[in-house]
Amino acid sequence: MKQWTHTRSNSLKCLVEDVSKAMIEMQDVWKTYPNGVSALRGIDVKIGRGEFVYVVGSSGAGKSTFIKLMYREVRPSKGSIFVNGFNVEKLKEGKIPLMRRQIGVVFQDFKLLPQLTAAENVAFAMEVIEAPRKKIKTRVKEVMELVGLGSKLNALPNQLSGGEQQRVAVARALVNHPAVIIADEPTGNLDPETSWEIMHLFNKINQQGTTIVMATHNKEIVNTMKQRVLAIEDGQIVRDERMGAYGYED
Amino acid sequence: MKIRTMIRHVREGFKNITRNGWMTFAAVGSVVVTLLILGVFLTLALNLQAFTKDVEAQVQMDVIVQQGTSRSDIDSLEERLKSLSGVKSVQFVSKEDGIQILKEKLKDNADLLTGLELENPLPDKFVVKAADPRDTLQFAEQIRTFPFVDKVKDGKDVVEKLYNVIDVIRWVGGGLVIGLVFTAIFLISNTIKITIFARRREIEIMKLVGANNWFIRWPFFVEGLLMGALGALIPISLIALGYSYAVDAFKNTLIMVLPLEGLIMQVGGFLLLIGAIIGTFGSAFSVRKFLKV
Numbered sequence: 296m297k298q299w300t301h302t303r304s305n306s307l308k309c310l311v312e313d314v315s316k317a318m319i320e321m322q323d324v325w326k327t328y329p330n331g332v333s334a335l336r337g338i339d340v341k342i343g344r345g346e347f348v349y350v351v352g353s354s355g356a357g358k359s360t361f362i363k364l365m366y367r368e369v370r371p372s373k374g375s376i377f378v379n380g381f382n383v384e385k386l387k388e389g390k391i392p393l394m395r396r397q398i399g400v401v402f403q404d405f406k407l408l409p410q411l412t413a414a415e416n417v418a419f420a421m422e423v424i425e426a427p428r429k430k431i432k433t434r435v436k437e438v439m440e441l442v443g444l445g446s447k448l449n450a451l452p453n454q455l456s457g458g459e460q461q462r463v464a465v466a467r468a469l470v471n472h473p474a475v476i477i478a479d480e481p482t483g484n485l486d487p488e489t490s491w492e493i494m495h496l497f498n499k500i501n502q503q504g505t506t507i508v509m510a511t512h513n514k515e516i517v518n519t520m521k522q523r524v525l526a527i528e529d530g531q532i533v534r535d536e537r538m539g540a541y542g543y544e545d
Numbered sequence: 546m547k548i549r550t551m552i553r554h555v556r557e558g559f560k561n562i563t564r565n566g567w568m569t570f571a572a573v574g575s576v577v578v579t580l581l582i583l584g585v586f587l588t589l590a591l592n593l594q595a596f597t598k599d600v601e602a603q604v605q606m607d608v609i610v611q612q613g614t615s616r617s618d619i620d621s622l623e624e625r626l627k628s629l630s631g632v633k634s635v636q637f638v639s640k641e642d643g644i645q646i647l648k649e650k651l652k653d654n655a656d657l658l659t660g661l662e663l664e665n666p667l668p669d670k671f672v673v674k675a676a677d678p679r680d681t682l683q684f685a686e687q688i689r690t691f692p693f694v695d696k697v698k699d700g701k702d703v704v705e706k707l708y709n710v711i712d713v714i715r716w717v718g719g720g721l722v723i724g725l726v727f728t729a730i731f732l733i734s735n736t737i738k739i740t741i742f743a744r745r746r747e748i749e750i751m752k753l754v755g756a757n758n759w760f761i762r763w764p765f766f767v768e769g770l771l772m773g774a775l776g777a778l779i780p781i782s783l784i785a786l787g788y789s790y791a792v793d794a795f796k797n798t799l800i801m802v803l804p805l806e807g808l809i810m811q812v813g814g815f816l817l818l819i820g821a822i823i824g825t826f827g828s829a830f831s832v833r834k835f836l837k838v
């Protein structure tokens with residue numbers, strides 16, 4: 296419990312330090328997909344530096360869409376999005392990679408390169424920022440051990456279980472010490488024990504000052520961790536609680 | 546860009562060749578086939594070109610001097626012919642030379658000519674060649690107006706027909722080569738497009754983890770260059786092999802073929818260039834479409 300208090304105060308301190316500039320901010324964001332599905336309808340939200348936010352909601356509510364807007368995988372139909380000072384929609388094409396390097400993303404579908412080994416997939420994110428080879432090697436090993444895959448460095452994604460692939464995706468998101476980690480159901484394929492391990496990892500990273508936004512269906516985790524909860528229903532934020540609970544019976 | 550990044554791109558380009566084995570095989574195969582066809586045709590076209598040049602170079606005219614023209618007038622005519630700019634050679638063939646040449650031609654029947662030596666009916670003449678054989682007829686027109694010129698035998702009918710045939714051969718040959726070059730470009734870049742389409746997901750992921758466009762493009766550049774060069778080397782070796790046989794086969798015949806080394810340098814250089822250029826730019830161009838993530 297002591298540690299917990301520490302986390303909160305740490306997050307709050309960050310917030311106070313930089314109130315003017317939220318880590319993530321959305322202003323009246325709408326998203327209608329080309330097929331006419333209205334996935335988000337008027338999202339207004341601010342996520343401060345160092346916060347840990349759970350995004351909950353039933354399937355198809357718009358959680359992934361909300362998350363994909365932040366690193367510009369999906370473009371909004373209307374509204375403005377800011378991430379770590381970048382105006383995501385107004386960015387010049389050449390600046391997009393710089394914005395994405397601030398963010399570590401755990402994709403709901405993992406997005407691992409099938410022809411690269413687990414370690415190479417993680418290393419790739421470091422090669423992109425032109426890190427030295429030696430540093431890549433040690434850091435990749437470090438994060439792979441952190442997610443419990445120290446023995447699977449040379450396995451190809453299709454030789455790994457769903458949960459292991461998910462952990463490779465987590466490792467890749469962490470590897471560059473991003474300012475913010477955005478995770479779309481990072482525990483979706485994990486057994487309870489491994490899920491908790493990942494959550495503790497996220498918690499530790501959050502304590503070191505990294506902002507974390509995580510969409511999840513995991514009621515137990517949300518209720519236990521007592522962090523900020525954003526509930527999305529039908530494309531709108533219906534609940535935003537400081538020390539929230541999952542709030543669904545699924 | 547940092548050197549180690551460049552090294553990484555080259556390494557990655559090489560790796561991709563083996564990683565995407567079947568795709569690489571298909572792409573290189575299409576380069577090989579198209580460049581082989583192009584190379585064979587180019588070889589034929591170059592030889593045809595050399596052959597027509599050779600034929601053209603044999604075009605000349607006889608300038609017949611009027612009977613009874615004095616020695617000094619003949620000399621001044623020669624001077625005048627030689628001073629024409631664009632004339633390559635002026636060779637004087639006297640009546641006596643004419644008889645000698647005739648005798649040599651008749652050989653065994655040379656005695657037929659015995660009476661002629663006393664009262665030689667052959668004229669003195671100049672054999673004139675233009676630097677550009679195509680100017681021969683024009684020069685003939687001009688020389689006809691010179692004093693002491695009886696007539697100019699330029700073989701107008703034959704030469705004009707010859708030129709027509711040569712022109713047709715050159716236009717058709719040139720057209721086919723250009724057509725084949727474009728077909729090759731189209732086929733090769735299309736195959737590359739397909740191989741890259743198969744990897745659009747890979748490109749998307751690279752972009753989403755923050756790779757910039759050049760970082761993604763470089764390995765494709767290297768890979769395309771390698772595929773193009775590899776795809777060119779095979780047809781070049783095949784053509785060199787086949788052509789060395791052809792050179793042997795035609796050695797003691799009337800058909801002149803270009804020497805092996807020079808031709809392979811030309812055709813090989815061209816194929817390698819085309820392979821490399823299309824490989825590189827075909828890849829870079831095809832990647833472009835998928836970079837918009």
Ligand SMILES: Nc1ncnc2c1ncn2[C@@H]1O[C@H](COP(=O)(O)OP(=O)(O)OP(=O)(O)O)[C@@H](O)[C@H]1O
Pocket residue numbers: 328329330332333334352353354355356357358359360361403
């Ligand atoms: N690329 C797309 N094209 C068209 N419609 C889409 C697309 N992606 C999502 N949608 C639709 O938008 C709505 C929101 O989808 P989204 O993926 O954001 O839901 P979600 O909350 O992440 O669901 P889940 O919990 O199942 O992952 C859904 O109705 C979905 O069908």
Ligand SMILES: [Mg+2]
Pocket residue numbers: 358359360403479
């Ligand atoms: Mg989702």
